[in-house]
Amino acid sequence: MIATVLLDYVRVPAGLLVRCGQNPMIAYTAAGYVITPLLTFVDCAVPLPWLWGNCGCAMAVGRSVIVTLMMIFFTAAFSRHKLFWRI
Template sequence: MLFLGLCFEAYQGGIKKDPPSYSYFFVTSGLAFMALLGFSIICDFYGCVRSTKFLVMSGQNPMIAYVAGDLLIMPIAGLLGLTPLLHYFNADVAFGFLRGVMLTGIAVLVTMFFTRIKWFWRT
């Protein structure tokens, strides 16, 4: 799929998300398949279950993982007065990356907590 998406890149003006092009669909689905294949090999073939447990627990409760940042972490940060401090991370690319890693890590920890206490949010 990835190769097919790269072949379609020459058509429709390249890879575009808005409006979506065929190359965008094929490249993103090909990359997702490659990531799934890689993590399956790591977890199943090499037996690295303990080091990838956080990914498995987040995958078991995807709705909590998806909304934890906007509906739980950021409101709590606002109540504690931490949101002005987060704006300092917008000054540089490296700090922006660090902000993303921190917020994603906290969201994963929240998701792991809710998965551990067996509180699932299903659609």
């Protein structure tokens, strides 16, 4: 509902969201099969206790926002290069 109000009435540019909507299969699998393993490898190289540890609700929300933003940029890059995954 908030996205509808922002996109229709306030006229916020929605380029990244539109690109994610054009390529939903990449968007669905990017977080689980690309972003999370990459963050796990980064955690092995550089210790990031806030990434996977028990650090409270605020850090979990922050971690979710980071993973979601990375998924949006990943999917938008595939859509920009016209690499679509459709069934």
